[in-house]
Amino acid sequence: MQIITSLRDIKEQTEKLRSSGKTIGFVPTMGALHQGHLTLLETAAEQNDLSICSIFVNPTQFNNAEDFKLYPRILENDIEALKKSRCAMLFAPSVADMYPETLQLKFDFGELETVMEGKFRPGHFTGVAAIVSKLFHAVRPHKAYFGQKDLQQYAVINRLVTDLSFDLELVCHPIIREADGLAMSSRNRRLSEEQREQATQLYKALQLASGLSKAHTVAEVKEAVSKHLQPFAAIKLEYFEVADVNSLQPLAEFDASDRVALCIAAYVGEVRLIDNVII
Known part of the structure; x- marks a missing residue:
């Protein structure tokens, strides 16, 4: 090389x-x-x-x-x-x-x-x-x-x-993930062992949102994501957004005909991580 x-x-x-x-x-x-x-x-x-x-x-x-x-x-x-x-x-x-x-x-x-x-x-x-x-x-x-x-x-x-x-x-x-679902990132190296364990909740929150999107409103999904992350002391949610996959503009409602990006950003300790899934 x-x-x-x-x-x-x-x-x-x-x-x-x-x-x-x-x-x-x-x-x-x-x-x-x-x-x-x-x-x-x-x-x-x-x-x-x-x-x-x-x-x-x-x-x-x-x-x-x-x-x-x-x-x-x-x-x-x-x-x-x-x-x-x-x-x-x-x-x-x-x-x-x-x-x-x-x-x-x-x-x-x-x-x-x-x-x-x-x-x-x-x-x-x-x-x-x-x-x-x-x-x-x-x-x-x-x-x-x-x-x-x-x-x-x-x-x-x-x-x-x-x-x-x-x-x-x-x-x-496509995103490459660790075995426990955490999106691979250079910033993951800065996480403590406890923070690294809690960081997996970001992907779990996205999976939760994906499942709820089939029968719930955007507002309900956002509330569910927030509640899911609240018990984890190391995580401070910055945003969770439901967006059009092309324009990335926020969506007020789910539409079965649209491709949607579920995007999240949060601080885990002092380390800022982002992730997303497309549904």
């Missing part, structure tokens, strides 16, 4: 690959890799001539400075994991290389920024859009792979690709 740390070098390498007719599958990450990331890379390798992974903890998408400081950084472990996968190239740039000047550009994703992650993390998606744009320009992939766990992020990037005419295909991969 080739390791590249500068923008200039990654551009040179990917330009050579494209000129030789090779197709590139790209998986952007912030490191602390888990099986979900590796599954994305496996899919990228299967669907393209080679796969490229980036590892960059992007400062512009963090609303909380402490969260950015504590985000797990284990690059040596990540490199060992990637060497055992089908990753052909790792791009691991520095902050100075990716942001030689303070970011001034701001993105507006309309209604997507008024709900859920956009509502509770103002400015977050500008940081996401900025770094993803930079990475797309540098790597120039034919396909880019993202996980469904960050469903709203995927919707934002899809809008970015469409509006700015990036010449690539986005692929949304």
Whole structure:
């Protein structure tokens, strides 16, 4: 596996690959890799001539400075994991290389920024859009792979690709879960043993909501989710939303003809986790 740390070098390498007719599958990450990331890379390798992974903890998408400081950084472990996968190239740039000047550009994703992650993390998606744009320009992939766990992020990037005419295909991969149902996340590493056990209740709450949706109102389902999580002291629910799967706008009622996203965000201790299921 080739390791590249500068923008200039990654551009040179990917330009050579494209000129030789090779197709590139790209998986952007912030490191602390888990099986979900590796599954994305496996899919990228299967669907393209080679796969490229980036590892960059992007400062512009963090609303909380402490969260950015504590985000797990284990690059040596990540490199060992990637060497055992089908990753052909790792791009691991520095902050100075990716942001030689303070970011001034701001993105507006309309209604997507008024709900859920956009509502509770103002400015977050500008940081996401900025770094993803930079990475797309540098790597120039034919396909880019993202996980469904960050469903709203995927919707934002899809809008970015469409509006700015990036010449690539986005692929949304289903959520990879632990055996007990917890959605795999780099942030899970920060949970204590007790918090890790309680964190499984987020997925159980989503399963409860999915079952109740067949015969209950949205308001009743929201109340049931809130009551389900109340006994767990480590969990502080930030939001549970019933949304249209395409627009991610809140739904007042269930409609059997619609695909619906059940989305949840909560603090488990000091660690913020998100999850979703699509019904």
